[in-house]
Amino acid sequence: MTGLAVLQRSFAAALRADPAGDYGMVEGGLAQAIAATSGDLTAGQRLGIYRNHHRLSLAAALAAHYPSVRAVIGDEAFDQLALDFVAQFPPRDARLACYGADFAAFLAAETRLSDLRYLADVARLDWALIQAQIADDDRAVLAPDFAAFGEDLSAIRFRLHPAATLIRSYYPLLAIRHLALSAEGQAETVDLDAGGCDLLVLRQEGSPAWLILDEEARTFLSALEMGIPLGDAATLVATDRLPQLMARYLLSGGFSLM
Amino acid sequence: MNMPLGAPDIRRAPTKIDQVSSTLPTGIGLRAAHHAALFQERPAVGFLEIHAENYMTDLALRIALAAREHWSISVHGVGLSLGGAEPLDRDHLSRLARLVADIEPLLVSEHIAWCRQDGVYLNDLLPLPYTEEALVVLIDHVDEVQEKLGRQILMENPSTYLAFQHTTLSEGEFLAELARRSGCGLLLDVNNLYVNQRNHGLDPLRTFTEIDAVTVKEIHLAGYHEVVRDQGRILIDDHGSPVSDAVWSLYGTALQHFAAPTLIEWDSCLPALDVLVAEARQADLYRQDADVMPATSGMTALEPRR
Numbered sequence: 001m002t003g004l005a006v007l008q009r010s011f012a013a014a015l016r017a018d019p020a021g022d023y024g025m026v027e028g029g030l031a032q033a034i035a036a037t038s039g040d041l042t043a044g045q046r047l048g049i050y051r052n053h054h055r056l057s058l059a060a061a062l063a064a065h066y067p068s069v070r071a072v073i074g075d076e077a078f079d080q081l082a083l084d085f086v087a088q089f090p091p092r093d094a095r096l097a098c099y100g101a102d103f104a105a106f107l108a109a110e111t112r113l114s115d116l117r118y119l120a121d122v123a124r125l126d127w128a129l130i131q132a133q134i135a136d137d138d139r140a141v142l143a144p145d146f147a148a149f150g151e152d153l154s155a156i157r158f159r160l161h162p163a164a165t166l167i168r169s170y171y172p173l174l175a176i177r178h179l180a181l182s183a184e185g186q187a188e189t190v191d192l193d194a195g196g197c198d199l200l201v202l203r204q205e206g207s208p209a210w211l212i213l214d215e216e217a218r219t220f221l222s223a224l225e226m227g228i229p230l231g232d233a234a235t236l237v238a239t240d241r242l243p244q245l246m247a248r249y250l251l252s253g254g255f256s257l258m
Numbered sequence: 259m260n261m262p263l264g265a266p267d268i269r270r271a272p273t274k275i276d277q278v279s280s281t282l283p284t285g286i287g288l289r290a291a292h293h294a295a296l297f298q299e300r301p302a303v304g305f306l307e308i309h310a311e312n313y314m315t316d317l318a319l320r321i322a323l324a325a326r327e328h329w330s331i332s333v334h335g336v337g338l339s340l341g342g343a344e345p346l347d348r349d350h351l352s353r354l355a356r357l358v359a360d361i362e363p364l365l366v367s368e369h370i371a372w373c374r375q376d377g378v379y380l381n382d383l384l385p386l387p388y389t390e391e392a393l394v395v396l397i398d399h400v401d402e403v404q405e406k407l408g409r410q411i412l413m414e415n416p417s418t419y420l421a422f423q424h425t426t427l428s429e430g431e432f433l434a435e436l437a438r439r440s441g442c443g444l445l446l447d448v449n450n451l452y453v454n455q456r457n458h459g460l461d462p463l464r465t466f467t468e469i470d471a472v473t474v475k476e477i478h479l480a481g482y483h484e485v486v487r488d489q490g491r492i493l494i495d496d497h498g499s500p501v502s503d504a505v506w507s508l509y510g511t512a513l514q515h516f517a518a519p520t521l522i523e524w525d526s527c528l529p530a531l532d533v534l535v536a537e538a539r540q541a542d543l544y545r546q547d548a549d550v551m552p553a554t555s556g557m558t559a560l561e562p563r564r
Contacts, residue, residue, distance in 0.1 A: 004386075040490040137316040206317075
């Protein structure tokens with residue numbers, strides 16, 4: 001490895017090291033490589049500037065992507081979890097807007113949050129709403145397209161539009177989100193046993209939106225999401241319900257042709 | 259319109275960037291918080307600069323293309339890690355190439371820095387030692403980008419909070435060699451020069467004389483803030499405040515050496531749009547004093563580009 005590669009590996013390791021460590025404890029070779037100016041900041045303090053920026057800027061990106069998670073648990077707890085996530089799952093894409101896709105899974109596995117089992121679902125909804133905003137464009141199937149498909153629709157297969165997400169939660173997710181994001185001081189509570197919810201989060205007319213799904217709609221859309229042909233998916237729901245499910249959900253802008 | 263660029267004729271190739279007038283009025287950064295006000299108020303700034311990585315989604319690209327109807331666009335990348343010893347992220351370079359093809363910007367720039375190690379993005383512009391080894395890495399990567407984009411890019415001098423013992427070249431020598439050997443242009447950030455002067459005692463006037471004036475194709479101005487730690491103090495280049503008096507003064511000196519479009523950068527603690535526009539007007543006044551642009555151009559709305 002070249003001198004520059006060694007230096008950068010060592011520098012990156014110092015940036016990502018445990019922040020609880022002493023700023024003065026910089027690895028020997030790296031500390032020696034940093035020019036010292038007497039009466040000035042130490043090598044450790046100088047590296048600390050970069051380390052702080054690395055951690056705090058990425059934690060801030062997560063905060064922007066997960067506003068309702070932050071509102072549920074508070075700024076201090078969120079920031080600590082975000083910094084832990086940054087340490088364990090740093091970005092592998094230069095686009096900051098893409099950072100944090102795994103945060104919900106991270107929260108689900110976090111033992112400190114065992115009393116807040118719904119939090120990962122809150123995160124999934126936050127992320128789905130971000131995707132509804134920024135995911136790439138793709139041609140969604142809409143009603144006029146459908147009319148052009150002709151007689152036999154049974155073999156057509158669909159996939160979720162890149163901006164759409166199906167979310168299933170065993171908690172009253174929308175009520176939790178509403179409470180978290182509503183103005184402070186409102187004496188409102190959420191009954192966590194009030195039942196779950198199923199959502200199709202999608203982009204409609206350029207803006208993030210969600211549709212609340214009942215059990216039959218969820219079954220139908222989940223089957224389509226898995227690539228099951230329309231004819232087979234239709235057998236899972238009541239025949240007289242099918243036109244409404246197709247018009248309201250399948251042709252909502254949330255699905256594309258496979 | 260784009261010329262294939264290849265050594266050694268690269269410096270003589272008539273690239274799009276050579277057509278950029280040095281008298282173009284001062285530009286400002288295009289930031290999401292200003293999108294609405296910008297389209298509503300249509301300020302008469304010379305151009306808008308976008309951070310490449312923030313406009314690599316379809317939605318953001320649509321906004322940039324809408325802005326392009328009214329202003330010239332400059333694409334300023336922060337994520338290519340051109341100073342990194344490891345190979346470039348080809349997927350990211352391809353995304354940049356698509357963005358540049360879609361927007362056809364006036365200028366494309368990146369940084370003399372690295373930001374990626376073992377595939378992990380560190381989300382910062384990290385310092386390089388000014389050595390022949392680092393220079394060769396940068397030149398190879400700049401070559402690769404210029405080949406991929408089919409045009410010249412500008413490379414920006416960084417602000418740094420530490421320097422390396424084994425540095426052998428001055429900042430100006432490093433910049434000059436990079437431009438000479440890669441055929442890139444230079445984006446001279448006057449605030450960064452000032453920050454490095456205060457942080458490391460580097461002499462910006464020496465840098466002015468060491469670089470070839472014709473290679474400077476853009477100038478950046480921004481604000482910094484000062485942090486005091488125990489026994490020392492350091493300037494942080496946070497782009498979160500007005501350009502300081504000291505940097506305006508250094509800019510005035512820079513204009514005696516260079517004639518290039520100028521950009522006001524403001525990324526954190528964003529003020530109202532008119533504050534940025536006023537900073538751009540201030541830069542135009544400096545440039546008129548230095549006789550590098552017509553006395554009225556800063557006040558005139560540009561014609562729509564198409």
